[in-house]
Structure formats: C-alpha cells, structure tokens
Amino acid sequence: MVNRLGALCGKIAGVKTRTANGVRAVMNIIIAKTAGFCSGVQRGIGLIEKALAAQGKPLYALNFPVHNAVAVSGLIGRGLKFLNSLDGLAKDGALLIGTHGACPEVYAVAQANGIEIVDATCPMVKRVQRTARMAAGHSDMVIIVGNRNHTEVKSVCEWAGTGKALVIESVDDVRNIPRGLSLAIVSQTTFSCREFGMIVDFIRKSAASGAIEVFRTICPATFRRQEEVRELAGIADKIFIIGDSSSANSLRLVETALFENTPAKLVSSSGEITAEDLEGVEILGISAGASTPDEVIRQCKNKIITIADNAHVTSG
Numbered sequence: 001m002v003n004r005l006g007a008l009c010g011k012i013a014g015v016k017t018r019t020a021n022g023v024r025a026v027m028n029i030i031i032a033k034t035a036g037f038c039s040g041v042q043r044g045i046g047l048i049e050k051a052l053a054a055q056g057k058p059l060y061a062l063n064f065p066v067h068n069a070v071a072v073s074g075l076i077g078r079g080l081k082f083l084n085s086l087d088g089l090a091k092d093g094a095l096l097i098g099t100h101g102a103c104p105e106v107y108a109v110a111q112a113n114g115i116e117i118v119d120a121t122c123p124m125v126k127r128v129q130r131t132a133r134m135a136a137g138h139s140d141m142v143i144i145v146g147n148r149n150h151t152e153v154k155s156v157c158e159w160a161g162t163g164k165a166l167v168i169e170s171v172d173d174v175r176n177i178p179r180g181l182s183l184a185i186v187s188q189t190t191f192s193c194r195e196f197g198m199i200v201d202f203i204r205k206s207a208a209s210g211a212i213e214v215f216r217t218i219c220p221a222t223f224r225r226q227e228e229v230r231e232l233a234g235i236a237d238k239i240f241i242i243g244d245s246s247s248a249n250s251l252r253l254v255e256t257a258l259f260e261n262t263p264a265k266l267v268s269s270s271g272e273i274t275a276e277d278l279e280g281v282e283i284l285g286i287s288a289g290a291s292t293p294d295e296v297i298r299q300c301k302n303k304i305i306t307i308a309d310n311a312h313v314t315s316g
Helices: 039-054 069-077 106-113 124-134 151-159 172-175 191-208 221-232 249-260 294-310
Strands: 008-017 024-032 059-062 093-097 116-118 141-145 163-166 183-185 208-215 238-241 262-269 281-287
Touching: 024 221, 024 294, 039 059, 039 069, 039 093, 039 116, 059 262, 069 221, 093 106, 093 238, 106 221, 116 262, 124 141, 124 183, 141 151, 141 191, 151 163, 163 172, 163 191, 172 191, 172 208, 191 221, 221 249, 221 281, 238 249, 238 294, 249 262, 249 281, 281 294
Parallel strands: 024 281, 059 093, 093 116, 141 163, 141 183, 183 208, 238 262, 238 281
Antiparallel strands: 008 024
C-alpha cells in the first residue's frame, strides 16, 4: 500500500476499530500530501491578513475571496467587510480582489475613483486572464472550459472581451460553437483534467471550426490533487474530500474518485462525519480542497479516530 502511493501521499495512520465479534482490527487512514491550501490560496490569505492588519482603512470585497466558509469567517473576524457593488465603496476604504480574480471593469472603476486595490488574485488565474485577452486578439472566439457561474470563469470571459468568449461546461455544449471560426481554448484553473481533454478532443473531431489553439491552463496543483485522488481510489474502500460545497476543485476531487468507482463523500466539517460513513471501511483515503484550512482537516481526522475507537465499525 505504501509503495503504491510513493511520493503522492503523505500521512498513513493505523486506527484501531471494533469488528462485529469485538476483535480489534486496524483501519488505515491515508492522507494525500497536497490536502489543504494550495500556494495560490496561501498567498492570497497572506496578502489579505497583512492588509487587514496594516490598513488604517476598511477592506471590502465583492465576493468570497476563497471558497471556504471557515476560511472566510476567519477573515471576517479580522475585519473583512462585503459589498454588493462598488457604488457602496467610499474612498476611505480599500477594495479586495479575491483569489478568483475580477473583470477589467472592477479595476477601472476602482482606479478612476482613487480606490486602493488589494489584489489577491491567484497567479494561475492571472495567467488565464492574460491568455484569454491575448488569444482574443488573433482568434475569432475564445472557448473557456469551466463552470459558467464561477467567479474565475466570469472574469476570464470579460478579459477576453465582449462577444469573444463562449463557456463550455461539457461535451454537450460543443454544439453551441459557431462553425467555421478559429478558436482559442483555455480552461478554468480547477477544471477536471480528464474532462478538459475529452472536450478538446470532441471539439477537434466535430470539425465545427477552423484553426484550433489549445492553452492548457489547468493549475499544476489541481492536476496533482486529482492524480493523488485517482491513486487513492485504486486502493481505498472510501474517500473523504474535505472542502466546501462552493469549492469547484473540491467537487472535482469527489467526481474524480467516483469516476474510479470508489465511494466518496464531500465533508465540509467534522460534524458531517458519522459512524455509518466508516462501516466496512478498512482503508480510508482523505484529500481536501485547495481552500480548506489545516484546522478543518485536523478536526475531521480527529473525528474519524474518535468514531473508530468508540463506535462499531465493520472491517470486512
């Protein structure tokens, strides 16, 4: 088991459990190395905390800077405030751009009104924004593969320019691509690597366009997380993905495990873990979304250990 995971997975712990006959058995818990904050979120949270500590003025955001309620609650506790629009932002306040980025108009309005900007946009998201704007200059249409309701995807559409972008969420959407156009294809940084490849192949085979240029903008950390979960799915009886239901990358990790035919559950807090979840589980895999705080991961792990020691758990 340890050899198969090699460099991909970190902590491996044996937890004693009770079988139906009262015999002590061991449930192995395997925690993926990359579980928790990615470098982009670490950077963003650090910038926000520094700004909150140093600002003599209030810091405002238009949306959640990261997609995790616990992490956001901590920032609110330090003084972060929210607005519905820039209209309510006074010049004595500063504007926070979260890790998922913002459209050009937000920057323009803030700058025109002399409002200070604290830009916590993930560098990988910035790269997609720049790529979309550049590609829009020489392609008829920029295809953005991702969730059209996600803040990042909305911002990338705006960076591509009015009338230049089309969001594709699945192969079913490919039929919406106008025929005969030259295309530039980018993706949401947290999209499924497998699905992105399928969609690109489908676009190529559909012969619905002219020249096609593909920019692989999925974040390397996203790729590593999905690969780890795929490895875990090969040996685990069940996988917990610790993350918020609003977190696109956490949901993708659940989908990755399910695609490998391994039961998986999205867990936002330790309170969502029950004894029933662990029945029949001998090997439990754990990963977490890129915006999941370490403390939440620790709480979930401790809850699992508590249940295993104090509840009846079938181990095969």
